[in-house]
Amino acid sequence: MAGEFALIERLLSQVRPDPNTQTNGLLLGPGDDCALIAPPAPGESFAITTDMLVEGTHFLHTDSPEDLGWKTLAVNLSDLAAMGATPRYVTLAAALLAGDESSAWVDQFFSGFTNCAQKHKVSLIGGDTTRGPRTFSVTAIGTVHPNQALRRSGAQDQDDIWISGTPGMAALGLAYKLGTTDLPVVLEQSTYKALHRPQPRIALGLSLAGLAHSCLDVSDGLLQDLGHIAQASGLAATLHNAALPPAPNLVDPALWQQCLLGGGDDYELLFTAPTSARSKIQTLSATLKLPLHRIGQMHADGKAGTITVLDIHQKPVDLSNLRHGFDHFA
Amino acid sequence: MAGEFALIERLLSQVRPDPNTQTNGLLLGPGDDCALIAPPAPGESFAITTDMLVEGTHFLHTDSPEDLGWKTLAVNLSDLAAMGATPRYVTLAAALLAGDESSAWVDQFFSGFTNCAQKHKVSLIGGDTTRGPRTFSVTAIGTVHPNQALRRSGAQDQDDIWISGTPGMAALGLAYKLGTTDLPVVLEQSTYKALHRPQPRIALGLSLAGLAHSCLDVSDGLLQDLGHIAQASGLAATLHNAALPPAPNLVDPALWQQCLLGGGDDYELLFTAPTSARSKIQTLSATLKLPLHRIGQMHADGKAGTITVLDIHQKPVDLSNLRHGFDHFA
Numbered sequence: 272m273a274g275e276f277a278l279i280e281r282l283l284s285q286v287r288p289d290p291n292t293q294t295n296g297l298l299l300g301p302g303d304d305c306a307l308i309a310p311p312a313p314g315e316s317f318a319i320t321t322d323m324l325v326e327g328t329h330f331l332h333t334d335s336p337e338d339l340g341w342k343t344l345a346v347n348l349s350d351l352a353a354m355g356a357t358p359r360y361v362t363l364a365a366a367l368l369a370g371d372e373s374s375a376w377v378d379q380f381f382s383g384f385t386n387c388a389q390k391h392k393v394s395l396i397g398g399d400t401t402r403g404p405r406t407f408s409v410t411a412i413g414t415v416h417p418n419q420a421l422r423r424s425g426a427q428d429q430d431d432i433w434i435s436g437t438p439g440m441a442a443l444g445l446a447y448k449l450g451t452t453d454l455p456v457v458l459e460q461s462t463y464k465a466l467h468r469p470q471p472r473i474a475l476g477l478s479l480a481g482l483a484h485s486c487l488d489v490s491d492g493l494l495q496d497l498g499h500i501a502q503a504s505g506l507a508a509t510l511h512n513a514a515l516p517p518a519p520n521l522v523d524p525a526l527w528q529q530c531l532l533g534g535g536d537d538y539e540l541l542f543t544a545p546t547s548a549r550s551k552i553q554t555l556s557a558t559l560k561l562p563l564h565r566i567g568q569m570h571a572d573g574k575a576g577t578i579t580v581l582d583i584h585q586k587p588v589d590l591s592n593l594r595h596g597f598d599h600f601a
Numbered sequence: 602m603a604g605e606f607a608l609i610e611r612l613l614s615q616v617r618p619d620p621n622t623q624t625n626g627l628l629l630g631p632g633d634d635c636a637l638i639a640p641p642a643p644g645e646s647f648a649i650t651t652d653m654l655v656e657g658t659h660f661l662h663t664d665s666p667e668d669l670g671w672k673t674l675a676v677n678l679s680d681l682a683a684m685g686a687t688p689r690y691v692t693l694a695a696a697l698l699a700g701d702e703s704s705a706w707v708d709q710f711f712s713g714f715t716n717c718a719q720k721h722k723v724s725l726i727g728g729d730t731t732r733g734p735r736t737f738s739v740t741a742i743g744t745v746h747p748n749q750a751l752r753r754s755g756a757q758d759q760d761d762i763w764i765s766g767t768p769g770m771a772a773l774g775l776a777y778k779l780g781t782t783d784l785p786v787v788l789e790q791s792t793y794k795a796l797h798r799p800q801p802r803i804a805l806g807l808s809l810a811g812l813a814h815s816c817l818d819v820s821d822g823l824l825q826d827l828g829h830i831a832q833a834s835g836l837a838a839t840l841h842n843a844a845l846p847p848a849p850n851l852v853d854p855a856l857w858q859q860c861l862l863g864g865g866d867d868y869e870l871l872f873t874a875p876t877s878a879r880s881k882i883q884t885l886s887a888t889l890k891l892p893l894h895r896i897g898q899m900h901a902d903g904k905a906g907t908i909t910v911l912d913i914h915q916k917p918v919d920l921s922n923l924r925h926g927f928d929h930f931a
Contacts, residue, residue, distance in 0.1 A: 318635035323694035325733030403655030408738035
């Protein structure tokens with residue numbers, strides 16, 4: 272068989288489910304014009320999302336291909352997590368350079384992709400490979416009860432605002448990688464992992480069903496993504512500076528503010544929940560061994576979509592120097 | 602809103618279903634982390650396929666963006682057609698050049714994409730746009746009864762082999778476009794349409810359920826794709842040269858043979874069916890106003906996957922000069 276078909280075959284064989292068991296609702300796996308999947312369990316719906324990663328925009332030629340394979344899948348699973356969905360199936364379309372099809376680079380990319388797929392029990396059900404500048408496009412399919420799906424439009428007046436993990440670490444890692452800041456050695460590994468090995472918060476998303484009113488994953492920056500929740504919910508939002516994850520030791524506070532509020536790529540979950548849910552969410556944090564920071568409130572007074580950050584004196588923090596979010600066309 | 606979000610919004614608004622009706626099983630449309638779709642009708646499964654188109658590999662910078670938008674969706678719907686599935690939903694991930702987001706080029710691309718979506722009643726349920734070399738990746742989702750789905754592995758001994766339309770026209774159009782052949786004026790438009798405006802054979806695919814034993818859409822070339830059916834079905838195949846669509850007037854027979862047998866990109870359906878289905882298939886051809894050519898037979902004698910083309914004297918045609926199929930990595 273020619274290179275293209277051999278490549279697809281090699282890719283799929285690594286993530287293909289056992290054809291003798293056909294668990295997970297897969298009626299027909301890769302290799303035909305389409306894959307066939309059975310309906311979800313009674314009462315459930317399918318959640319579907321798609322994301323594309325392009326060399327030069329999302330990753331560099333020199334990046335670890337194994338990390339890139341992981342991240343290509345992880346950022347898509349993160350969208351399922353943000354919806355409270357259980358990941359089930361993914362498709363992968365890849366444009367690759369001449370020679371890639373038999374390279375160690377592609378083997379390592381697949382290895383990272385496969386590791387992420389296996390960790391989160393998703394089946395690769397279809398693929399396409401073609402020649403072109405390295406580009407990867409994934410479509411991820413999960414299952415969720417539609418009434419329990421976490422939408423960004425569901426925030427209510429007086430909801431607490433929560434964020435998982437430590438957003439800002441990926442942006443800090445990127446600043447270090449690009450040489451625009453130095454970092455203490457102790458932070459090199461954690462910021463590298465935040466940037467290159469994001470963990471889709473699947474368990475958190477599933478646990479937030481019935482608990483949170485709204486949710487999304489922070490990919491464009493905390494302020495910008497909170498703006499999406501506020502806009503979609505017709506509310507304003509206030510953040511308390513003192514409640515935000517503090518700057519790590521030896522990191523310039525101004526740089527940290529930029530990374531924390533303006534940086535993207537962390538794939539942490541940003542969600543709102545009623546004050547009555549506080550103790551349950553704190554228990555959840557302990558159970559999942561995942562920090563969950565209560566950082567502010569939603570409110571009905573003020574223009575919808577407006578975000579204010581208050582200092583400890585309840586005065587608005589000047590954010591005029593902040594570069595907002597991440598926009599490939601800005 | 603920034604350029605990226607405005608672009609997604611503009612794109613989706615053109616193909617978005619009416620939120621007040623939410624027909625077609627769409628529970629939550631674009632704009633959140635995921636779209637939500639209801640289960641298919643009882644007994645049905647979802648059919649899923651993905652394809653990527655890259656500038657320089659699948660299309661040229663100078664190609665009509667409206668035609669490209671059409672084709673980007675059409676080649677994915679063709680895979681649903683080849684499975685006998687009804688198209689329902691699509692996602693689109695697009696890498697675009699700086700400046701594209703507000704260009705007439707993108708407007709025209711969306712226009713072509715939207716025309717194809719509306720013609721085939723599919724909803725665009727999600728998207729991603731990013732900056733990069735122009736690349737488009739679509740995932741298409743359809744519905745089909747799994748027992749009626751047309752698989753490439755289902756061909757049986759003595760099945761007739763059929764092909765729809767006039768495969769070879771797209772390759773002839775490409776040869777003309779690349780300046781490697783001249784064409785009579787009368788063929789310029791029809792070969793252009795075959796190459797740039799392929800028609801997914803949805804109605805044919807739906808009608809073949811219960812009639813055909815195997816099916817795929819010819820995207821890699823007739824011989825290569827017939828090889829896929831033969832290989833998957835564990836059979837050999839014989840084609841009769843005299844039964845193949847003849848060379849159009851004034852087209853060099855050797856060039857036509859190359860286009861017909863080796864050229865891809867026509868997206869016609871290649872299928873096998875028992876001899877008992879002949880009259881029904883001929884009736885279908887008349888109903889659909891679509892030529893259906895009976896061009897050969899599958900058989901159990903001979904090495905699986907082997908294709909022989911016989912001339913009118915039942916002698917094998919010499920195909921040693923034929924360039925086989927289309928492989929981006931060959």
